[in-house]
Amino acid sequence: MLRVPLAELCAGERVLDDTSARYVTRVHRLETGAVFLAFDPVASLEAEAELLSTGRQVSVRMGRPVPCANVPRRRVTVIQTASKGTKIDDVLRDATELGVTRFVIAIGIRSVKRPLASQLPRWTRIAVQAARQCGRGDVPELVGPLPLGDALAEPGTVRWLLEPRGDSLQNAALAALAAMAGSDGATVLVVGPEGGFAPEELALADRLDYRRVALGPFILRTETACAAALGALLATTGAS
Amino acid sequence: MLRVPLAELCAGERVLDDTSARYVTRVHRLETGAVFLAFDPVASLEAEAELLSTGRQVSVRMGRPVPCANVPRRRVTVIQTASKGTKIDDVLRDATELGVTRFVIAIGIRSVKRPLASQLPRWTRIAVQAARQCGRGDVPELVGPLPLGDALAEPGTVRWLLEPRGDSLQNAALAALAAMAGSDGATVLVVGPEGGFAPEELALADRLDYRRVALGPFILRTETACAAALGALLATTGAS
Numbered sequence: 001m002l003r004v005p006l007a008e009l010c011a012g013e014r015v016l017d018d019t020s021a022r023y024v025t026r027v028h029r030l031e032t033g034a035v036f037l038a039f040d041p042v043a044s045l046e047a048e049a050e051l052l053s054t055g056r057q058v059s060v061r062m063g064r065p066v067p068c069a070n071v072p073r074r075r076v077t078v079i080q081t082a083s084k085g086t087k088i089d090d091v092l093r094d095a096t097e098l099g100v101t102r103f104v105i106a107i108g109i110r111s112v113k114r115p116l117a118s119q120l121p122r123w124t125r126i127a128v129q130a131a132r133q134c135g136r137g138d139v140p141e142l143v144g145p146l147p148l149g150d151a152l153a154e155p156g157t158v159r160w161l162l163e164p165r166g167d168s169l170q171n172a173a174l175a176a177l178a179a180m181a182g183s184d185g186a187t188v189l190v191v192g193p194e195g196g197f198a199p200e201e202l203a204l205a206d207r208l209d210y211r212r213v214a215l216g217p218f219i220l221r222t223e224t225a226c227a228a229a230l231g232a233l234l235a236t237t238g239a240s
Numbered sequence: 241m242l243r244v245p246l247a248e249l250c251a252g253e254r255v256l257d258d259t260s261a262r263y264v265t266r267v268h269r270l271e272t273g274a275v276f277l278a279f280d281p282v283a284s285l286e287a288e289a290e291l292l293s294t295g296r297q298v299s300v301r302m303g304r305p306v307p308c309a310n311v312p313r314r315r316v317t318v319i320q321t322a323s324k325g326t327k328i329d330d331v332l333r334d335a336t337e338l339g340v341t342r343f344v345i346a347i348g349i350r351s352v353k354r355p356l357a358s359q360l361p362r363w364t365r366i367a368v369q370a371a372r373q374c375g376r377g378d379v380p381e382l383v384g385p386l387p388l389g390d391a392l393a394e395p396g397t398v399r400w401l402l403e404p405r406g407d408s409l410q411n412a413a414l415a416a417l418a419a420m421a422g423s424d425g426a427t428v429l430v431v432g433p434e435g436g437f438a439p440e441e442l443a444l445a446d447r448l449d450y451r452r453v454a455l456g457p458f459i460l461r462t463e464t465a466c467a468a469a470l471g472a473l474l475a476t477t478g479a480s
Contacts, residue, residue: 070457094464099456134458173475216339216474217310218374224334227464228471234456235413235472 002028002036005128009040009047009065021058041131044068044138068137072099074237075186079104079151081193082111083222089126090223096130096140098230105144106151110195115145148201152208157185159210162225166212173236180237187233191226242268242276245368249280249287249305261298281371284308284378308377312339315426319344319391321433322351323462329366330463336370336380338470345384346391350435355385388441392448397425399450402465406452413476420477427473431466
Protein backbone atom coordinates (compact mmCIF):
# COMPACT_ATOMS: atom_id res chain seq x y z
CA MET A 1 0.00 0.00 0.00
CA LEU A 2 1.24 3.51 -0.83
CA ARG A 3 2.66 5.28 2.23
CA VAL A 4 2.24 9.04 2.46
CA PRO A 5 3.78 11.17 5.24
CA LEU A 6 1.16 13.50 6.76
CA ALA A 7 1.35 15.59 9.92
CA GLU A 8 -1.34 15.71 12.64
CA LEU A 9 -3.38 12.64 11.81
CA CYS A 10 -6.92 12.40 13.16
CA ALA A 11 -9.98 10.38 12.21
CA GLY A 12 -12.47 12.04 9.84
CA GLU A 13 -12.45 13.97 6.59
CA ARG A 14 -9.69 16.41 5.60
CA VAL A 15 -8.36 18.26 2.57
CA LEU A 16 -4.77 17.35 1.64
CA ASP A 17 -2.08 20.03 1.39
CA ASP A 18 -0.80 20.70 -2.14
CA THR A 19 2.38 18.59 -1.86
CA SER A 20 0.56 15.52 -0.56
CA ALA A 21 -2.31 15.98 -3.03
CA ARG A 22 0.12 16.10 -5.96
CA TYR A 23 2.03 13.08 -4.65
CA VAL A 24 -1.13 10.98 -4.36
CA THR A 25 -3.00 11.99 -7.51
CA ARG A 26 -0.20 12.98 -9.94
CA VAL A 27 2.88 10.96 -8.98
CA HIS A 28 0.98 7.80 -8.00
CA ARG A 29 -2.26 8.45 -9.96
CA LEU A 30 -4.58 7.15 -7.25
CA GLU A 31 -8.28 7.59 -8.04
CA THR A 32 -11.39 8.22 -5.96
CA GLY A 33 -12.04 5.24 -3.69
CA ALA A 34 -8.37 4.21 -3.52
CA VAL A 35 -6.89 3.63 -0.06
CA PHE A 36 -3.40 4.60 1.08
CA LEU A 37 -1.55 4.56 4.38
CA ALA A 38 -1.04 8.00 5.89
CA PHE A 39 1.72 8.10 8.48
CA ASP A 40 3.17 10.74 10.76
CA PRO A 41 6.78 9.64 11.30
CA VAL A 42 7.44 12.29 13.93
CA ALA A 43 4.54 11.07 16.12
CA SER A 44 4.98 7.47 14.85
CA LEU A 45 1.25 7.15 14.09
CA GLU A 46 -0.46 5.76 11.00
CA ALA A 47 -4.02 5.62 9.63
CA GLU A 48 -5.70 4.31 6.49
CA ALA A 49 -7.02 7.05 4.25
CA GLU A 50 -9.63 6.69 1.49
CA LEU A 51 -9.56 9.14 -1.40
CA LEU A 52 -12.95 10.97 -1.59
CA SER A 53 -12.28 13.49 -4.37
CA THR A 54 -9.41 14.26 -6.73
CA GLY A 55 -10.48 17.54 -8.29
CA ARG A 56 -9.15 20.99 -7.41
CA GLN A 57 -9.32 19.96 -3.78
CA VAL A 58 -8.11 16.49 -2.90
CA SER A 59 -9.94 15.19 0.16
CA VAL A 60 -9.73 11.97 2.11
CA ARG A 61 -11.57 10.13 4.87
CA MET A 62 -9.10 8.98 7.47
CA GLY A 63 -9.50 6.07 9.92
CA ARG A 64 -8.42 6.11 13.55
CA PRO A 65 -4.64 6.68 13.93
CA VAL A 66 -2.74 3.79 15.55
CA PRO A 67 0.95 3.43 16.49
CA CYS A 68 3.10 2.62 13.46
CA ALA A 69 3.87 -1.08 13.21
CA ASN A 70 7.20 -0.96 11.42
CA VAL A 71 9.54 0.81 13.84
CA PRO A 72 12.99 -0.12 15.24
CA ARG A 73 13.00 -2.55 18.14
CA ARG A 74 16.35 -1.41 19.60
CA ARG A 75 17.59 1.97 20.76
CA VAL A 76 20.59 3.05 18.69
CA THR A 77 22.12 6.53 18.90
CA VAL A 78 24.49 7.93 16.29
CA ILE A 79 26.59 10.93 17.31
CA GLN A 80 27.76 12.39 14.00
CA THR A 81 30.48 15.01 14.27
CA ALA A 82 29.98 17.79 11.72
CA SER A 83 31.83 17.34 8.43
CA LYS A 84 32.13 19.20 5.16
CA GLY A 85 29.45 19.55 2.49
CA THR A 86 26.25 17.53 2.71
CA LYS A 87 27.77 14.52 4.48
CA ILE A 88 25.41 14.88 7.44
CA ASP A 89 22.46 14.54 5.03
CA ASP A 90 23.92 11.30 3.59
CA VAL A 91 24.67 9.83 7.00
CA LEU A 92 21.20 10.78 8.31
CA ARG A 93 19.59 8.97 5.35
CA ASP A 94 21.69 5.83 5.98
CA ALA A 95 21.02 6.01 9.72
CA THR A 96 17.25 6.25 9.18
CA GLU A 97 17.28 3.18 6.90
CA LEU A 98 19.44 1.26 9.35
CA GLY A 99 17.09 1.85 12.29
CA VAL A 100 18.86 4.56 14.28
CA THR A 101 16.46 6.00 16.89
CA ARG A 102 18.39 9.10 17.98
CA PHE A 103 20.69 11.15 15.76
CA VAL A 104 22.91 13.71 17.47
CA ILE A 105 24.74 16.33 15.42
CA ALA A 106 27.89 17.27 17.28
CA ILE A 107 30.53 19.92 16.71
CA GLY A 108 34.06 18.68 17.33
CA ILE A 109 37.26 20.63 17.81
CA ARG A 110 38.31 19.76 14.24
CA SER A 111 34.89 20.30 12.62
CA VAL A 112 35.54 22.63 9.68
CA LYS A 113 31.84 23.29 9.14
CA ARG A 114 29.62 24.28 12.06
CA PRO A 115 25.99 23.47 11.34
CA LEU A 116 23.23 25.64 12.80
CA ALA A 117 20.08 24.68 14.69
CA SER A 118 18.18 26.46 11.91
CA GLN A 119 18.95 23.44 9.71
CA LEU A 120 16.91 21.09 11.93
CA PRO A 121 13.67 21.44 9.87
CA ARG A 122 15.66 20.50 6.73
CA TRP A 123 17.16 17.45 8.44
CA THR A 124 13.68 16.46 9.65
CA ARG A 125 12.42 16.56 6.04
CA ILE A 126 15.37 14.38 4.93
CA ALA A 127 14.64 11.83 7.66
CA VAL A 128 10.90 11.81 6.83
CA GLN A 129 11.64 11.13 3.13
CA ALA A 130 14.10 8.38 4.05
CA ALA A 131 11.49 6.83 6.38
CA ARG A 132 8.88 6.89 3.61
CA GLN A 133 11.26 5.26 1.13
CA CYS A 134 12.49 2.50 3.43
CA GLY A 135 9.09 1.64 4.92
CA ARG A 136 9.86 2.88 8.41
CA GLY A 137 7.04 4.28 10.56
CA ASP A 138 9.05 6.79 12.57
CA VAL A 139 12.13 8.98 12.28
CA PRO A 140 15.21 9.24 14.47
CA GLU A 141 14.89 11.87 17.19
CA LEU A 142 17.11 14.74 15.97
CA VAL A 143 19.31 16.46 18.56
CA GLY A 144 21.79 19.30 18.27
CA PRO A 145 23.98 20.79 17.05
CA LEU A 146 25.86 20.64 20.34
CA PRO A 147 29.52 20.41 21.36
CA LEU A 148 30.94 16.89 21.02
CA GLY A 149 32.05 16.98 24.65
CA ASP A 150 28.42 17.38 25.75
CA ALA A 151 27.14 14.83 23.22
CA LEU A 152 29.45 12.14 24.63
CA ALA A 153 27.40 12.10 27.87
CA GLU A 154 24.85 9.92 25.97
CA PRO A 155 24.16 6.76 28.00
CA GLY A 156 24.33 3.26 26.51
CA THR A 157 25.14 -0.39 27.20
CA VAL A 158 27.52 -0.56 24.21
CA ARG A 159 29.30 2.64 23.18
CA TRP A 160 31.70 2.71 20.24
CA LEU A 161 33.84 5.58 19.02
CA LEU A 162 35.12 4.92 15.49
CA GLU A 163 38.87 5.49 15.31
CA PRO A 164 41.41 4.06 12.84
CA ARG A 165 43.81 3.02 15.64
CA GLY A 166 41.05 1.42 17.74
CA ASP A 167 40.29 -2.16 18.71
CA SER A 168 39.36 -4.60 15.93
CA LEU A 169 35.71 -4.66 14.93
CA GLN A 170 35.59 -8.39 15.61
CA ASN A 171 36.80 -7.99 19.21
CA ALA A 172 34.41 -5.10 19.73
CA ALA A 173 31.51 -7.14 18.29
CA LEU A 174 32.21 -10.10 20.61
CA ALA A 175 32.32 -7.78 23.63
CA ALA A 176 29.09 -6.07 22.48
CA LEU A 177 27.39 -9.44 22.05
CA ALA A 178 28.23 -10.33 25.65
CA ALA A 179 27.21 -6.91 27.02
CA MET A 180 23.87 -6.92 25.18
CA ALA A 181 22.90 -10.52 25.98
CA GLY A 182 19.37 -10.54 27.32
CA SER A 183 19.37 -6.77 27.73
CA ASP A 184 17.33 -4.16 25.91
CA GLY A 185 20.18 -1.70 26.35
CA ALA A 186 20.98 1.06 23.93
CA THR A 187 24.01 1.28 21.66
CA VAL A 188 25.85 4.51 20.90
CA LEU A 189 28.09 5.08 17.89
CA VAL A 190 30.33 8.16 17.59
CA VAL A 191 31.61 9.14 14.12
CA GLY A 192 34.36 11.75 13.82
CA PRO A 193 34.92 14.59 11.35
CA GLU A 194 37.36 14.29 8.39
CA GLY A 195 40.29 15.52 10.46
CA GLY A 196 39.60 12.94 13.16
CA PHE A 197 39.14 13.49 16.89
CA ALA A 198 41.36 15.87 18.84
CA PRO A 199 43.49 14.29 21.61
CA GLU A 200 41.36 15.90 24.34
CA GLU A 201 38.18 14.46 22.75
CA LEU A 202 39.72 10.97 22.72
CA ALA A 203 40.81 11.40 26.34
CA LEU A 204 37.28 12.42 27.36
CA ALA A 205 35.78 9.44 25.49
CA ASP A 206 38.26 7.13 27.28
CA ARG A 207 37.24 8.57 30.68
CA LEU A 208 33.58 7.98 29.75
CA ASP A 209 34.39 4.32 28.91
CA TYR A 210 33.79 4.47 25.17
CA ARG A 211 35.49 1.67 23.25
CA ARG A 212 37.62 2.86 20.35
CA VAL A 213 36.79 0.68 17.35
CA ALA A 214 38.56 0.43 13.96
CA LEU A 215 36.61 -0.66 10.88
CA GLY A 216 39.34 -2.71 9.23
CA PRO A 217 42.87 -1.67 8.26
CA PHE A 218 41.99 1.33 6.07
CA ILE A 219 40.88 4.92 6.78
CA LEU A 220 37.19 5.23 5.99
CA ARG A 221 35.28 8.29 4.87
CA THR A 222 32.80 9.41 7.52
CA GLU A 223 29.74 8.36 5.47
CA THR A 224 31.08 4.85 4.80
CA ALA A 225 32.08 4.45 8.45
CA CYS A 226 28.61 5.06 9.85
CA ALA A 227 26.79 2.57 7.58
CA ALA A 228 29.45 -0.13 8.05
CA ALA A 229 29.47 0.26 11.84
CA LEU A 230 25.66 0.16 11.98
CA GLY A 231 25.76 -3.07 9.92
CA ALA A 232 28.23 -4.49 12.41
CA LEU A 233 25.97 -3.52 15.33
CA LEU A 234 22.92 -5.05 13.59
CA ALA A 235 24.83 -8.29 13.08
CA THR A 236 25.93 -8.28 16.71
CA THR A 237 22.95 -7.08 18.66
CA GLY A 238 20.02 -8.03 16.45
CA ALA A 239 17.57 -5.97 14.43
CA SER A 240 17.63 -2.42 15.68
CA MET B 241 54.34 9.69 4.18
CA LEU B 242 52.55 10.99 1.09
CA ARG B 243 51.23 8.14 -1.09
CA VAL B 244 51.13 8.68 -4.85
CA PRO B 245 49.63 6.16 -7.29
CA LEU B 246 52.05 5.46 -10.18
CA ALA B 247 51.91 2.74 -12.80
CA GLU B 248 54.83 0.46 -13.79
CA LEU B 249 57.19 0.99 -10.86
CA CYS B 250 60.84 0.11 -11.34
CA ALA B 251 64.03 1.08 -9.52
CA GLY B 252 65.99 4.01 -10.96
CA GLU B 253 65.34 7.54 -12.18
CA ARG B 254 62.19 8.58 -14.02
CA VAL B 255 60.30 11.68 -15.05
CA LEU B 256 56.80 11.95 -13.57
CA ASP B 257 53.76 12.34 -15.80
CA ASP B 258 52.00 15.73 -15.60
CA THR B 259 49.21 14.63 -13.25
CA SER B 260 51.57 13.03 -10.72
CA ALA B 261 54.06 15.91 -11.01
CA ARG B 262 51.32 18.46 -10.26
CA TYR B 263 50.00 16.37 -7.37
CA VAL B 264 53.45 16.11 -5.74
CA THR B 265 54.78 19.63 -6.32
CA ARG B 266 51.64 21.80 -6.45
CA VAL B 267 49.00 20.09 -4.33
CA HIS B 268 51.40 18.78 -1.67
CA ARG B 269 54.28 21.23 -2.31
CA LEU B 270 57.07 18.67 -1.85
CA GLU B 271 60.54 20.05 -2.56
CA THR B 272 63.73 18.54 -3.95
CA GLY B 273 65.06 15.88 -1.60
CA ALA B 274 61.61 15.01 -0.18
CA VAL B 275 60.61 11.35 -0.13
CA PHE B 276 57.16 9.94 -0.90
CA LEU B 277 55.70 6.49 -1.31
CA ALA B 278 54.89 5.58 -4.91
CA PHE B 279 52.44 2.71 -5.20
CA ASP B 280 50.91 0.78 -8.06
CA PRO B 281 47.58 -0.43 -6.68
CA VAL B 282 46.82 -2.61 -9.70
CA ALA B 283 50.09 -4.57 -9.30
CA SER B 284 50.03 -4.06 -5.47
CA LEU B 285 53.67 -2.87 -5.45
CA GLU B 286 55.19 0.13 -3.68
CA ALA B 287 58.57 1.90 -3.69
CA GLU B 288 60.06 4.93 -1.96
CA ALA B 289 60.73 7.81 -4.35
CA GLU B 290 63.04 10.78 -3.74
CA LEU B 291 62.33 14.03 -5.55
CA LEU B 292 65.38 15.01 -7.67
CA SER B 293 64.07 18.08 -9.49
CA THR B 294 60.89 20.15 -9.44
CA GLY B 295 61.33 22.42 -12.44
CA ARG B 296 59.62 22.05 -15.80
CA GLN B 297 60.30 18.33 -15.56
CA VAL B 298 59.70 16.66 -12.22
CA SER B 299 62.02 13.67 -11.79
CA VAL B 300 62.46 11.16 -9.01
CA ARG B 301 64.85 8.38 -7.99
CA MET B 302 62.85 5.29 -7.12
CA GLY B 303 63.91 2.44 -4.83
CA ARG B 304 63.25 -1.24 -5.47
CA PRO B 305 59.49 -2.01 -5.67
CA VAL B 306 58.21 -4.36 -2.96
CA PRO B 307 54.74 -5.84 -2.35
CA CYS B 308 52.40 -3.32 -0.70
CA ALA B 309 52.16 -3.85 3.04
CA ASN B 310 48.65 -2.53 3.68
CA VAL B 311 46.38 -4.89 1.74
CA PRO B 312 43.28 -6.88 2.76
CA ARG B 313 43.92 -10.16 4.53
CA ARG B 314 40.65 -11.84 3.53
CA ARG B 315 39.10 -12.52 0.14
CA VAL B 316 35.77 -10.72 -0.15
CA THR B 317 33.81 -10.49 -3.40
CA VAL B 318 30.98 -8.03 -3.97
CA ILE B 319 28.61 -8.76 -6.84
CA GLN B 320 26.87 -5.43 -7.47
CA THR B 321 23.87 -5.59 -9.76
CA ALA B 322 23.70 -2.55 -12.02
CA SER B 323 21.56 0.31 -10.74
CA LYS B 324 20.60 3.78 -11.87
CA GLY B 325 22.91 6.80 -11.99
CA THR B 326 26.36 6.67 -10.43
CA LYS B 327 25.49 4.22 -7.68
CA ILE B 328 28.10 1.73 -8.88
CA ASP B 329 30.78 4.41 -8.40
CA ASP B 330 29.63 5.03 -4.82
CA VAL B 331 29.47 1.34 -3.97
CA LEU B 332 32.91 0.72 -5.53
CA ARG B 333 34.40 3.50 -3.36
CA ASP B 334 32.85 2.02 -0.21
CA ALA B 335 33.91 -1.49 -1.20
CA THR B 336 37.53 -0.40 -1.75
CA GLU B 337 37.65 1.26 1.69
CA LEU B 338 36.07 -1.78 3.33
CA GLY B 339 38.64 -4.21 1.89
CA VAL B 340 36.75 -5.90 -0.93
CA THR B 341 39.22 -7.86 -3.11
CA ARG B 342 37.01 -8.61 -6.13
CA PHE B 343 34.21 -6.40 -7.44
CA VAL B 344 31.87 -7.91 -10.01
CA ILE B 345 29.47 -5.69 -11.93
CA ALA B 346 26.44 -7.78 -12.86
CA ILE B 347 23.41 -7.10 -15.03
CA GLY B 348 20.19 -8.40 -13.53
CA ILE B 349 16.83 -8.97 -15.15
CA ARG B 350 15.51 -5.80 -13.48
CA SER B 351 18.61 -3.65 -14.07
CA VAL B 352 17.32 -0.47 -15.69
CA LYS B 353 20.79 0.70 -16.66
CA ARG B 354 23.17 -1.68 -18.44
CA PRO B 355 26.78 -0.61 -17.95
CA LEU B 356 29.36 -1.25 -20.66
CA ALA B 357 32.81 -2.83 -20.45
CA SER B 358 34.13 0.46 -21.85
CA GLN B 359 33.52 1.95 -18.38
CA LEU B 360 36.11 -0.36 -16.77
CA PRO B 361 39.00 2.16 -17.08
CA ARG B 362 36.83 4.77 -15.34
CA TRP B 363 35.97 2.36 -12.52
CA THR B 364 39.65 1.48 -12.18
CA ARG B 365 40.47 5.18 -11.71
CA ILE B 366 37.76 5.47 -9.04
CA ALA B 367 39.14 2.44 -7.19
CA VAL B 368 42.72 3.77 -7.43
CA GLN B 369 41.67 7.13 -5.96
CA ALA B 370 39.73 5.40 -3.16
CA ALA B 371 42.78 3.22 -2.42
CA ARG B 372 45.02 6.28 -2.22
CA GLN B 373 42.62 8.08 0.12
CA CYS B 374 42.05 5.16 2.49
CA GLY B 375 45.70 4.04 2.64
CA ARG B 376 45.17 0.75 0.85
CA GLY B 377 47.99 -0.70 -1.29
CA ASP B 378 45.90 -2.49 -3.90
CA VAL B 379 42.52 -2.22 -5.60
CA PRO B 380 39.69 -4.73 -5.96
CA GLU B 381 39.96 -6.85 -9.08
CA LEU B 382 37.25 -5.46 -11.38
CA VAL B 383 35.14 -7.96 -13.30
CA GLY B 384 32.25 -7.53 -15.72
CA PRO B 385 29.78 -6.37 -16.70
CA LEU B 386 28.32 -9.86 -16.97
CA PRO B 387 24.87 -11.38 -16.54
CA LEU B 388 23.92 -11.90 -12.87
CA GLY B 389 23.22 -15.58 -13.55
CA ASP B 390 26.88 -16.07 -14.58
CA ALA B 391 28.22 -13.90 -11.74
CA LEU B 392 26.45 -16.07 -9.14
CA ALA B 393 28.85 -18.96 -9.97
CA GLU B 394 31.44 -17.14 -7.77
CA PRO B 395 32.80 -19.61 -5.18
CA GLY B 396 32.94 -18.80 -1.45
CA THR B 397 32.72 -20.25 2.05
CA VAL B 398 30.08 -17.70 3.08
CA ARG B 399 27.75 -16.36 0.37
CA TRP B 400 25.06 -13.80 1.15
CA LEU B 401 22.41 -12.40 -1.13
CA LEU B 402 20.83 -9.25 0.34
CA GLU B 403 17.05 -9.51 0.26
CA PRO B 404 14.47 -7.69 2.43
CA ARG B 405 12.57 -10.93 3.17
CA GLY B 406 15.74 -12.90 3.99
CA ASP B 407 17.10 -14.41 7.19
CA SER B 408 18.03 -12.02 10.01
CA LEU B 409 21.50 -10.53 9.85
CA GLN B 410 22.22 -11.86 13.32
CA ASN B 411 21.40 -15.46 12.37
CA ALA B 412 23.42 -15.12 9.17
CA ALA B 413 26.36 -13.68 11.13
CA LEU B 414 26.37 -16.57 13.62
CA ALA B 415 26.30 -19.11 10.78
CA ALA B 416 29.10 -17.24 8.98
CA LEU B 417 31.19 -17.19 12.15
CA ALA B 418 30.90 -20.99 12.40
CA ALA B 419 31.58 -21.55 8.69
CA MET B 420 34.66 -19.31 8.66
CA ALA B 421 36.21 -20.62 11.91
CA GLY B 422 39.84 -21.46 11.24
CA SER B 423 39.33 -21.16 7.49
CA ASP B 424 40.79 -18.63 5.08
CA GLY B 425 37.67 -18.98 2.94
CA ALA B 426 36.24 -16.23 0.80
CA THR B 427 32.98 -14.39 1.40
CA VAL B 428 30.64 -13.32 -1.39
CA LEU B 429 28.02 -10.58 -1.10
CA VAL B 430 25.34 -10.05 -3.76
CA VAL B 431 23.55 -6.68 -3.89
CA GLY B 432 20.46 -6.29 -6.06
CA PRO B 433 19.23 -3.45 -8.27
CA GLU B 434 16.54 -0.95 -7.15
CA GLY B 435 13.72 -3.16 -8.40
CA GLY B 436 15.05 -6.15 -6.47
CA PHE B 437 15.86 -9.61 -7.80
CA ALA B 438 13.56 -11.41 -10.26
CA PRO B 439 12.00 -14.68 -9.01
CA GLU B 440 14.19 -16.75 -11.36
CA GLU B 441 17.32 -15.03 -10.01
CA LEU B 442 16.28 -15.84 -6.43
CA ALA B 443 15.58 -19.45 -7.45
CA LEU B 444 19.04 -19.76 -9.04
CA ALA B 445 20.70 -18.29 -5.94
CA ASP B 446 18.79 -20.77 -3.77
CA ARG B 447 19.98 -23.69 -5.95
CA LEU B 448 23.55 -22.38 -5.61
CA ASP B 449 23.16 -22.34 -1.79
CA TYR B 450 23.31 -18.59 -1.27
CA ARG B 451 21.82 -17.45 2.02
CA ARG B 452 19.21 -14.70 1.66
CA VAL B 453 19.99 -12.06 4.30
CA ALA B 454 17.91 -9.05 5.40
CA LEU B 455 19.62 -5.98 6.86
CA GLY B 456 17.03 -5.12 9.48
CA PRO B 457 13.31 -4.48 9.04
CA PHE B 458 13.51 -1.68 6.45
CA ILE B 459 14.19 -1.56 2.70
CA LEU B 460 17.68 -0.22 2.13
CA ARG B 461 19.00 1.67 -0.85
CA THR B 462 21.58 -0.37 -2.72
CA GLU B 463 24.50 1.86 -1.66
CA THR B 464 23.60 1.69 2.04
CA ALA B 465 23.09 -2.06 1.83
CA CYS B 466 26.58 -2.84 0.57
CA ALA B 467 28.45 -0.82 3.24
CA ALA B 468 26.27 -2.14 6.07
CA ALA B 469 26.63 -5.76 4.96
CA LEU B 470 30.41 -5.39 4.59
CA GLY B 471 30.52 -3.97 8.12
CA ALA B 472 28.56 -7.00 9.33
CA LEU B 473 30.99 -9.36 7.54
CA LEU B 474 34.00 -7.52 9.02
CA ALA B 475 32.51 -7.88 12.50
CA THR B 476 31.84 -11.56 11.90
CA THR B 477 34.82 -12.87 10.00
CA GLY B 478 37.58 -10.46 11.04
CA ALA B 479 39.45 -7.77 9.15
CA SER B 480 39.08 -8.32 5.45
